[in-house]
Amino acid sequence: VGRCEVEELSLVEPRPPSEEPTFNWALFWRFLRPHLLALGTAIVLALGSAMVNVYIPLLLGQLVEIVRKYTQDHFGDFMSESQSLGFHLLTLYSLQGLLTFGYLVLLSRVGERMAKDIRQELFGCLLRQDIAFFDGKKTGQLVTRLTADVQEFKSSFKLIISQGLRSCTQMAGCVVSLTVLSPRLTLLLLMVTPALVGAGTLLGTFLRRLSRKAQEQISKATGVADEALGNVRTVRAFAMEPQEEAHYETELEESRRLAEKLGRGIAIFQGLSNIALNCMVLGTLFIGGSLVAGQELSGGDLMSFLVASQTVQRSMANLSLLFGQVVRGLSAGARVFEYMSLTPDIPLVGGCHIPQTELQGTVSFQNVSFSYPCRPGFTVLKNFSLTLPPGKIVALVGQSGGGKSTVASLLERFYDPTEGTVYLDGQDLRSLDPSWLRGQVIGFISQEPVLFGTTIMENIRLGKLDASDEEVYAAAQAANAHNFICSFPEGYDTIVGERGATLSGGQKQRLAIARALIKQPKVLILDEATSALDGESERVVQEALDRASAGRTVLVIAHRLSTVRTAHQIVVMAQGCIKEVGTHMELMRKGGLYSELIRSQTLLSSPGCNAD
Ligand code: ADP
Numbered sequence: 358v359g360r361c362e363v364e365e366l367s368l369v370e371p372r373p374p375s376e377e378p379t380f381n382w383a384l385f386w387r388f389l390r391p392h393l394l395a396l397g398t399a400i401v402l403a404l405g406s407a408m409v410n411v412y413i414p415l416l417l418g419q420l421v422e423i424v425r426k427y428t429q430d431h432f433g434d435f436m437s438e439s440q441s442l443g444f445h446l447l448t449l450y451s452l453q454g455l456l457t458f459g460y461l462v463l464l465s466r467v468g469e470r471m472a473k474d475i476r477q478e479l480f481g482c483l484l485r486q487d488i489a490f491f492d493g494k495k496t497g498q499l500v501t502r503l504t505a506d507v508q509e510f511k512s513s514f515k516l517i518i519s520q521g522l523r524s525c526t527q528m529a530g531c532v533v534s535l536t537v538l539s540p541r542l543t544l545l546l547l548m549v550t551p552a553l554v555g556a557g558t559l560l561g562t563f564l565r566r567l568s569r570k571a572q573e574q575i576s577k578a579t580g581v582a583d584e585a586l587g588n589v590r591t592v593r594a595f596a597m598e599p600q601e602e603a604h605y606e607t608e609l610e611e612s613r614r615l616a617e618k619l620g621r622g623i624a625i626f627q628g629l630s631n632i633a634l635n636c637m638v639l640g641t642l643f644i645g646g647s648l649v650a651g652q653e654l655s656g657g658d659l660m661s662f663l664v665a666s667q668t669v670q671r672s673m674a675n676l677s678l679l680f681g682q683v684v685r686g687l688s689a690g691a692r693v694f695e696y697m698s699l700t701p702d703i704p705l706v707g708g709c710h711i712p713q714t715e716l717q718g719t720v721s722f723q724n725v726s727f728s729y730p731c732r733p734g735f736t737v738l739k740n741f742s743l744t745l746p747p748g749k750i751v752a753l754v755g756q757s758g759g760g761k762s763t764v765a766s767l768l769e770r771f772y773d774p775t776e777g778t779v780y781l782d783g784q785d786l787r788s789l790d791p792s793w794l795r796g797q798v799i800g801f802i803s804q805e806p807v808l809f810g811t812t813i814m815e816n817i818r819l820g821k822l823d824a825s826d827e828e829v830y831a832a833a834q835a836a837n838a839h840n841f842i843c844s845f846p847e848g849y850d851t852i853v854g855e856r857g858a859t860l861s862g863g864q865k866q867r868l869a870i871a872r873a874l875i876k877q878p879k880v881l882i883l884d885e886a887t888s889a890l891d892g893e894s895e896r897v898v899q900e901a902l903d904r905a906s907a908g909r910t911v912l913v914i915a916h917r918l919s920t921v922r923t924a925h926q927i928v929v930m931a932q933g934c935i936k937e938v939g940t941h942m943e944l945m946r947k948g949g950l951y952s953e954l955i956r957s958q959t960l961l962s963s964p965g966c967n968a969d
Contacts, residue, residue: 380687381694388474392467399463400522406456407523409449411530414664416446418538422657464515472511476503479697487701488771489730502696506689513686521679524672531665531672538662539654542645546666549640550673553633557626558677564622565681571615578608634670641666703770708790716798717782718879718910720745720768725777727763727933737763738933741777745880750911752921754954755930761914763933765882768912769799781880800878800909802902804885806869808860813842814849816868820875828875836871837901838864863894870901880910888916918955927951 389396420442427435483499535543585592585601592601641663648654654662721744728736737760745751753761766772767779770791779786781798795801800820808816817829824832829849833839841864845851853860853868860868866886873881883902887895899920915921922941929937929950936950944951 378691378695380691381698384694384697385690388471391474392470395463395467396518399460399467400518402456402460402463403519403522404526406453406460407526408530409453409456410523410527410668411534411665413446413449413453414531414661414668415534416442416449417664418655418657418659418661420446420657421660422655425656460519464519468511468515471514472507475510475693476507479503479507479693482697482699485701485705486696486699487703487730488766490699490701492729492731499696502692506692509689510686510693513682513689516682517679517686520675524675524679528669528672528676531669535662535665535669538658538665539645539648542641542648542654542662545644546637546641546669549637550666550670553637554670554673554677557630557674558680560622560626560629561677561681564619564626567615567619567622571612571619574608574612574615578605578612581605581608637666637670638663703773703791706790706792708788708793709784710790710793711782711784715782716879718747718798719780719782720880720910720912721780722764722767723778723780725767725774725779727767727772727775729763730772736775736933738767738774741933741935743928743935745910745912746925747879747910748908749925750906750913750923751926751928752913752915752924753928753930754915754918754921754951755936757916759930760933761930762884764930765801765884765912765914768880768882769801770794797876798879800873800876800881800905802866802869802873802881802883802886804888806865808853808865808868810852812850812852813845813868816853817871817875820872824875829871832871832875833868835874835901835904836867837897837904838867838871841867861894863890863898866890866894866898867901870898870905874905878909880912881906882912882914884914885916886913887920918951918958929954 420439423435423439423442427433480503483503532543532547535546581601581604585597585605592598642659645654645659645662649656649659721742723742725738725741726736727738727741728734741760741764743751743764753764755761767774768786770779770786773787781789781794786794809819814826814829817832818824820832821828826849830839833842833849842849842851851859870886883906886902887898890898903923913921913924921927925940927937927939927941927944928935929944931950937944937947939947939951945955
């Protein structure tokens with residue numbers, strides 16, 4: 358009954374149960390509705406194929422009866438008598454094959470199209486979510502929903518429709534023909550079979566649980582190896598190789614133990630089910646044989662009965678396995694649909710624009726307080742007020758964790774302030790179109806520039822999708838990047854690998870600057886843009902940044918105070934509040950926090966050691 362299904366099932370059950378969302382039937386219906394016609398046809402074909410399957414054993418029985426007659430009586434023409442029955446059977450076999458082909462093709466069509474629609478919509482929904490949403494999630498988990506969960510939902514859906522329908526119809530049909538063939542034998546069978554299937558299901562559940570444990574243990578062992586190999590430098594630096602090997606071996610050993618236990622379980626299961634099935638065949642033959650002997654049943658009918666009862670058993674076993682699949686399919690579907698019904702607080706588009714000619718680029722924070730949504734009790738900014746005058750450079754400095762990057766995130770409208778307001782040219786940021794704000798007003802250059810796995814040209818053009826090649830060259834020139842790009846054999850068509858692994862830090866940063874400059878932003882945010890660079894690249898990048906800053910409202914977030922001396926205004930932040938404001942000279946004269954920071958950084962910046 359079970360055969361290799363147990364092993365197969367173990368492969369699709371790697372996830373430990375976590376807090377489960379509920380299945381959204383309305384959404385499911387929305388994805389299903391466009392495919393109702395194909396699905397309906399598939400169902401009809403599947404039902405047809407199942408009916409044919411019910412009918413075939415009856416004809417087989419008749420054929421056996423003819424064979425029996427000729428083995429006994431040896432007269433008449435066997436060929437002519439069995440010919441029409443044979444043709445009939447052949448036609449049914451072909452019909453069955455055709456119906457199977459038809460419903461499988463249709464089901465695969467429905468399943469794949471639905472999976473594509475679901476993936477597309479889910480991806481769109483994920484991309485539209487608030488940044489706060491991503492703070493609490495691991496990228497891996499989100500990608501799993503797009504890949505493995507959709508996959509599992511799709512295959513469950515297909516299996517439930519095809520196997521479920523077929524098994525139910527076949528079972529019902531065969532029970533009817535069994536009853537017609539021999540009510541007494543059927544009664545006996547109906548008493549024994551459910552007990553056996555029940556026992557099998559119980560054992561199967563136990564095995565599945567075991568298989569899940571074994572899977573989890575494998576993941577655990579893989580995790581150890583993954584961590585060690587991924588951090589091999591640290592492992593080497595601490596001479597941790599023997600410990601890591603021992604650690605891996607322990608996990609591997611446990612994994613082997615569980616897998617062997619599972620293997621034994623499967624062996625027992627299959628041995629027992631073979632015995633049970635064979636005994637049932639023997640029992641049916643024995644009891645059926647006595648009925649045949651007593652002239653209550655023909656030999657052919659007994660044959661039909663045997664074939665039909667096997668079909669019932671197979672169908673029941675299938676259904677009990679399907680039950681597990683239903684549960685898994687529903688929970689995969691629930692995970693897939695969960696994020697589709699979420700609406701972000703900050704939409705991507707919608708709101709007003711300030712006409713280009715009137716745009717000044719004055720940014721002001723007024724009494725802004727803010728806590729990150731994932732840590733509501735912890736106030737990061739407290740009553741923060743600051744104005745960035747148009748065309749001027751304002752630098753935020755202070756200890757790490759003081760809230761500097763948070764200020765930039767609020768300006769990008771990654772989050773909305775908990776209290777207070779951020780204004781651009783006197784307009785509440787919340788009334789402006791976020792896509793316009795991010796796409797055309799603000800340029801953002803961060804410490805770790807992210808490039809996409811395409812050409813340099815396309816990477817720069819991400820800043821302004823309709824930019825001409827000339828605009829791209831101009832932006833690259835302004836960012837001190839044109840020369841190094843041209844030194845590559847492929848020039849602007851160089852593919853920069855995933856995350857730009859083929860470029861140096863300084864080169865990546867200059868591409869990021871070009872990408873930000875191409876949109877000619879009125880406001881520029883530089884979030885520790887040079888802190889990850891060495892001295893020489895820092896000089897080239899800083900030069901590009903200085904050029905980029907001219908005529909723009911610039912917010913610089915800096916660790917290295919050497920880079921902000923020329924700022925029009927330096928704002929010292931600590932614990933989410935402004936502690937000091939002034940120019941470099943003013944703050945040095947004052948002798949407060951800023952001069953202290955400068956002093957401690959000068960002390961620290963001996964060769965090979967920087968202030969970070
Ligand atoms: P800075 O840029 O001055 O180093 P940040 O603005 O990055 O400071 O961080 C200020 C505080 O906010 C820190 O305590 C940090 O732990 C917290 N924080 C930063 N980002 C998040 C986030 N996405 N979710 C929750 N807390 C955050």
